[in-house]
Amino acid sequence: SRSIRLAAIPGDGIGPEVVAEGLKVLDAVAPAHDLSFEQTEYDLGAARYHRTGEVLPDSVLAELRDQDVILLGAIGDPSVPSGLLERGLLLRTRFEFDHYANLRPVKLLPGASSPLAGVGPDDIDMLVVREGTESLYAGTGGVIRKGTPHEIATQESVNTAFGVERVVRYAFEQAAARPRKKLTLVHKDNVLAYAGDLYQRVLKRVGEEFPQVETDYCHVDAATMYFVNQPRRFDVIVTDNLFGDIITDIGAAVAGGIGLAASGNVNPDGTAPSMFEPVHGSAPDIAGQGKADPTATILSVVMLLDHLGETAAARRVETAVAEDLIERAGAGVRSTAQIGDAIAKRVAG
Amino acid sequence: SRSIRLAAIPGDGIGPEVVAEGLKVLDAVAPAHDLSFEQTEYDLGAARYHRTGEVLPDSVLAELRDQDVILLGAIGDPSVPSGLLERGLLLRTRFEFDHYANLRPVKLLPGASSPLAGVGPDDIDMLVVREGTESLYAGTGGVIRKGTPHEIATQESVNTAFGVERVVRYAFEQAAARPRKKLTLVHKDNVLAYAGDLYQRVLKRVGEEFPQVETDYCHVDAATMYFVNQPRRFDVIVTDNLFGDIITDIGAAVAGGIGLAASGNVNPDGTAPSMFEPVHGSAPDIAGQGKADPTATILSVVMLLDHLGETAAARRVETAVAEDLIERAGAGVRSTAQIGDAIAKRVAG
């Protein structure tokens, strides 16, 4: 049997609840596919920070690096200054492990319901490839004369040919493997002239390696509008870190809600473990109540299995989710664990 | 009669078509309210650029400064490098004339139809106050090693206490004057730590002057989702230049489409003329065909009249638009001029 080292970082708020269901489903699918998951749980997030002052100790980062794959719940809590855990733990991991391809499918599954009138599964099926290691997320910038009427606060978006080229090439590969073979660059090159121009030139140059892929460009502001009124316009999208953050939340909204949106922080070169996580946050308002929908985490497990090359197991979980979604439409409200149980049962059966 | 100097900048693509209808309606409303508009049309945009190489000559800028108010159509054409006209003309005017409050109502009018299922006029009624003179729009940044594998392109977001405070105070004033009295800051303070912190501190400090206004904070990614699935959450929003650009396009999409979205680039201190324009772009694909909806421009004329203090005239045009919208639901397709004629007729009659 194939043994896979998996680190689970349940995190804050509803994170532990949804990760428990993700692991439950993973345990259910493993035997039939001859997989065994060696799981290590890492206690990181607000509780640890309050207890020890630690966010992500270097020793933990080193241990995580030895894993095959990471499953993360959610990070962030109102008791901790905004951004401290997000930057120190989530973004640090993305950067240190070179998760340059942040994959976010935006797909309306049968059974899921879109808030858009008259829109069905055929209308929304895209893959957003969000750059994960640069742009405004670099964290550079600063403040002078803080607290005075003359304060200036800056943030810098750093974009490199190296960083842009690798994510654009990855996106072309994804587009080439899909039926529509269309890649849209989403940026704001009429205002962000330097970074936008770099993305445009790289798209053109790398595109020569993929003559079968049709390319297209769309300003980020227009793209958000098209997500709402012309979602069919898009197949694969490549975009920078910040724009990707924003458009994938609208994507989640139109494709059935944040309870269904999965993601992978992928290091395509395999030099460090990739990390899978639901797009949603820690939702402290509903934490501990069994109200969170674990489906986004379970779909992140599907992406995790695909990443490991375990496509048969991935399809099995995916099918179970799809069946559950169809069944749940119109049925009563179920708890986090009930949804996980139902999907695990389908997977095992 | 009150004489008002108005500069019209029709611009590119559908700009001239929609501005013509805006001016038609203005001419129709003027007599009954004892107004006379001294109109000067400025030939700026792609055609002028190709003819003379000029984007916005200093002499024209000086003339514009002497006007009371500006009505702009749209700027941008595929024959000109992306951003050249937008930055040289539109953004330059916003910056030089200190249009720090970019007002963008997001309001679902009766008769307009939202792509969101089950959403009516009571559900969407917000005002976005977008900062208009700083953040990533400052244009600072640069590129080194261009065209090499070691290229680095940066963009800088510049935010000042001066700039943030004046727009936040303006937004509080707007919120205080509305029934719900709620102001939401939209930012991304968990990633853009310096700029986000500045906005948060200013919100808190200025908020002390407005105890009657309830304040709230929302990350930009979550905000875009709420626009789609919980639009009632928002009353007045204050946000930075880039986030405001993005969220107001989703706002337009959910509130009946870009054909209805109006905006004002306002200098609340009156040190230079304010400029009103539809949120939509130049739409070169449908230019010259009489297909563009002039309603966004006509609603921008409403904002222009309100800005001039001509509230009775503003209400008259607004009512005419509202009536036309109700009538047009279910009716046949009309041309740009037919819509303008119908609204002008209601206004005059």
Ligand SMILES: CC(C)[C@H](C(=O)O)[C@@H](O)C(=O)O
């Ligand atoms: C929590 C936050 C830092 C993060 C991001 O901005 O990337 C989140 O919004 C996401 O999309 O994964």
Ligand SMILES: CC(C)[C@H](C(=O)O)[C@@H](O)C(=O)O
């Ligand atoms: C044309 C472009 C520069 C402009 C902007 O980004 O502000 C437009 O999108 C807008 O919203 O007015």
